[in-house]
Amino acid sequence: MSPAKVPAERTATLKDVAEHAGVSPMTVSRALNKPETVSDALRARIDAAIDALGYVQNHVAGALASAGSNVIPVIVPSLSNTVFVEIVAGIQEVAQAAGYQLMLGNTEYDLEREYTAVSTFLGWSPPGMIIAGMRHLDRTRHLLKRWGKPVVETMEFGAQPIDMNVGLSHYKAGEAMAEHLVARGYRQIVFVGCRLDADYRAAQRYKGMDRVLAKHGLARREALSYEEPSNPARGGDALMEVLSMKPKADAIFFANDDLAVGAILRAQREGIAVPKRIAIAGFNGLPFASLVTPALTTIMSPRHEIGRIAAQQLIERISGRTPTKRRVDVSFEMQVREST
Amino acid sequence: MSPAKVPAERTATLKDVAEHAGVSPMTVSRALNKPETVSDALRARIDAAIDALGYVQNHVAGALASAGSNVIPVIVPSLSNTVFVEIVAGIQEVAQAAGYQLMLGNTEYDLEREYTAVSTFLGWSPPGMIIAGMRHLDRTRHLLKRWGKPVVETMEFGAQPIDMNVGLSHYKAGEAMAEHLVARGYRQIVFVGCRLDADYRAAQRYKGMDRVLAKHGLARREALSYEEPSNPARGGDALMEVLSMKPKADAIFFANDDLAVGAILRAQREGIAVPKRIAIAGFNGLPFASLVTPALTTIMSPRHEIGRIAAQQLIERISGRTPTKRRVDVSFEMQVREST
DNA sequence: CGTAGAAATGGTAGCGCAATCATTTCAGGG
DNA sequence: CCCTGAAATGATTGCGCTACCATTTCTACG
Numbered sequence: 001m002s003p004a005k006v007p008a009e010r011t012a013t014l015k016d017v018a019e020h021a022g023v024s025p026m027t028v029s030r031a032l033n034k035p036e037t038v039s040d041a042l043r044a045r046i047d048a049a050i051d052a053l054g055y056v057q058n059h060v061a062g063a064l065a066s067a068g069s070n071v072i073p074v075i076v077p078s079l080s081n082t083v084f085v086e087i088v089a090g091i092q093e094v095a096q097a098a099g100y101q102l103m104l105g106n107t108e109y110d111l112e113r114e115y116t117a118v119s120t121f122l123g124w125s126p127p128g129m130i131i132a133g134m135r136h137l138d139r140t141r142h143l144l145k146r147w148g149k150p151v152v153e154t155m156e157f158g159a160q161p162i163d164m165n166v167g168l169s170h171y172k173a174g175e176a177m178a179e180h181l182v183a184r185g186y187r188q189i190v191f192v193g194c195r196l197d198a199d200y201r202a203a204q205r206y207k208g209m210d211r212v213l214a215k216h217g218l219a220r221r222e223a224l225s226y227e228e229p230s231n232p233a234r235g236g237d238a239l240m241e242v243l244s245m246k247p248k249a250d251a252i253f254f255a256n257d258d259l260a261v262g263a264i265l266r267a268q269r270e271g272i273a274v275p276k277r278i279a280i281a282g283f284n285g286l287p288f289a290s291l292v293t294p295a296l297t298t299i300m301s302p303r304h305e306i307g308r309i310a311a312q313q314l315i316e317r318i319s320g321r322t323p324t325k326r327r328v329d330v331s332f333e334m335q336v337r338e339s340t
Numbered sequence: 341m342s343p344a345k346v347p348a349e350r351t352a353t354l355k356d357v358a359e360h361a362g363v364s365p366m367t368v369s370r371a372l373n374k375p376e377t378v379s380d381a382l383r384a385r386i387d388a389a390i391d392a393l394g395y396v397q398n399h400v401a402g403a404l405a406s407a408g409s410n411v412i413p414v415i416v417p418s419l420s421n422t423v424f425v426e427i428v429a430g431i432q433e434v435a436q437a438a439g440y441q442l443m444l445g446n447t448e449y450d451l452e453r454e455y456t457a458v459s460t461f462l463g464w465s466p467p468g469m470i471i472a473g474m475r476h477l478d479r480t481r482h483l484l485k486r487w488g489k490p491v492v493e494t495m496e497f498g499a500q501p502i503d504m505n506v507g508l509s510h511y512k513a514g515e516a517m518a519e520h521l522v523a524r525g526y527r528q529i530v531f532v533g534c535r536l537d538a539d540y541r542a543a544q545r546y547k548g549m550d551r552v553l554a555k556h557g558l559a560r561r562e563a564l565s566y567e568e569p570s571n572p573a574r575g576g577d578a579l580m581e582v583l584s585m586k587p588k589a590d591a592i593f594f595a596n597d598d599l600a601v602g603a604i605l606r607a608q609r610e611g612i613a614v615p616k617r618i619a620i621a622g623f624n625g626l627p628f629a630s631l632v633t634p635a636l637t638t639i640m641s642p643r644h645e646i647g648r649i650a651a652q653q654l655i656e657r658i659s660g661r662t663p664t665k666r667r668v669d670v671s672f673e674m675q676v677r678e679s680t
Numbered sequence: 681c682g683t684a685g686a687a688a689t690g691g692t693a694g695c696g697c698a699a700t701c702a703t704t705t706c707a708g709g710g
Numbered sequence: 711c712c713c714t715g716a717a718a719t720g721a722t723t724g725c726g727c728t729a730c731c732a733t734t735t736c737t738a739c740g
């Protein structure tokens with residue numbers, strides 16, 4: 001049943017190490033956690049004992065005794081969207097280097113599940129938490145506020161964070177792209193996304209766009225939202241639908257680059273002139289965006305950077321230092337290319 | 341400093357809940373962990389007490405007392421490669437549904453770091469572990485074997501797993517693609533990858549290809565390996581380099597689809613005829629692969645599925661059931677399209 | 681209505697470690 | 711060589727929970 005060939009000898013404890021090295025358990029504990037407070041001689045003996053016994057520290061016991069673990073929970077709405085993965089990767093990079101472990105929670109865009117995840121994670125006595133988004137159940141906000149430890153909300157930049165916040169304004173991103181399209185002369189602009197009810201950040205980009213269209217007195221339309229998750233093929237199909245259903249449309253602002261690149265690849269295959277017949281714009285700044293023909297106009301969001309900064313801010317606070325800012329607005333960058 | 345507005349009242353413990361509900365702590369523990377063993381009446385009182393006190397279970401203490409947590413460590417070599425992320429997502433899906441938490445370790449393709457990660461994770465008394473790849477330090481293998489709990493090695497299918505293994509044979513995948521290219525009449529085939537020393541799975545695909553070329557008495561060449569991590573732009577550049585440096589080459593087998601799609605996009609932009617001037621093949625089956633023109637011939641690897649199965653096997657074993665098989669060879673699928 | 685056996689509940693002990701405070705050892709000055 | 715303060719080491723205690731076993735309550739049946 002178990003792969004062990006070796007008889008399941010009781011695993012060595014810190015006490016065993018202490019006896020083997022002829023010191024007190026407390027000294028071993030210190031040698032492990034604050035090596036500089038133990039004399040070289042003892043440290044050497046202890047290290048030898050650890051090797052001899054194959055001792056591995058029991059972090060569970062450590063966390064209980066010291067009422068705090070080095071585990072940082074990270075809660076995201078999805079792992080199938082590269083955007084969140086890149087943020088997790090950024091967090092991981094910084095956190096692991098600082099000696100923290102990441103615990104991963106996936107809410108599938110469900111705020112109830114988010115609450116459950118937060119609640120469960122609190123039971124691991126983490127020193128802080130990172131959570132995507134700023135929309136949570138009241139219960140969730142209260143729980144985290146009452147908890148009182150550092151929390152970073154990521155992805156979007158918004159008002160009244162639970163504690164800290166690192167992200168960008170999706171509303172402004174939508175505005176920026178709309179201004180660009182309007183300046184380029186496009187007048188019939190359609191917004192296309194997937195699951196805009198759940199992906200409220202994409203919806204915010206739509207709202208930003210809508211405001212700009214209104215400001216310029218241009219035709220405003222409902223956003224086109226598909227039920228399936230974003231994927232490139234969907235982007236291509238959406239392009240064809242827009243062309244046939246709304247032939248007057250002269251530009252599409254896609255909720256993300258997966259859709260937009262999919263649309264460009266489809267246009268190419270179908271021989272549709274982009275941007276002449278219809279312009280295409282995206283959001284995120286995927287690597288493929290600059291390589292397709294025509295190259296995609298998009299907005300680069302610094303996902304990895306958001307993750308890194310979030311982790312840095314959190315660790316800063318965990319270590320008792322005051323972070324530079326509570327709220328960080330990482331800026332996005334318009335990348336105007338051939339598709340508009 | 342802390343976001344708490346509320347005075348940091350001592351958090352409620354299970355004992356507090358017990359007193360509030362007028363039962364013993366043991367009963368509360370049972371109500372939480374095996375609700376069916378507690379009478380409805382008591383369970384209701386206990387739930388009420390939990391709500392009233394805002395109690396959240398301390399998993400650290402639970403794990404210590406029961407000498408086992410519900411945390412499953414997952415160790416991968418990289419998070420910037422979508423392949424591993426998709427596996428993690430598959431694992432997550434199954435594990436979270438079964439009530440397990442994921443702890444994430446990233447080795448950056450460094451076997452020493454892998455050892456450290458394994459060792460650290462063991463300290464969280466996990467019920468099992470999932471680790472990418474089958475190449476580890478001897479120390480790592482010994483540690484895991486001696487540990488004696490379920491371990492799944494993923495990504496590749498190979499001989500002599502530490503315990504269980506779910507993956508595919510990259511060697512065979514390389515062979516399959518080479519056979520296809522040879523059958524199509526290509527004779528001067530180049531393998532292009534990035535960091536093939538670290539990414540030994542890609543190197544295995546090369547070896548599989550090389551064997552087939554040898555078998556057919558065709559020209560064999562060293563694989564072309566770049567130092568930077570895989571990215572689409574590199575694929576495009578590699579294509580141009582091969583065309584100018586090895587003008588006789590009539591096909592390129594890229595280590596992955598990021599490179600291959602990048603090459604196709606570049607070919608299109610430069611007006612290079614694919615597959616006429618040179619054929620292009622990839623590996624992984626990214627969504628974009630079928631959408632570019634010409635559509636990319638590639639091999640679909642069931643990443644998400646690998647993750648799901650790995651998690652299922654692990655949980656099966658954790659629950660004491662014997663899994664169907666110790667070793668699972670998930671098969672890959674040739675997707676022959678326009679680029680070859 | 682009594683009794684056996686099952687189901688529900690409780691008391692006790694200890695998981696492995698670090699916080700805390702007590703004690704010992706050391707370095708350096710008089 | 712003693713004394714003082716700092717550095718190094720040790721003894722004790724408890725973190726919050728669950729395993730284990732003991733006890734009580736319920737159910738079914740003669």
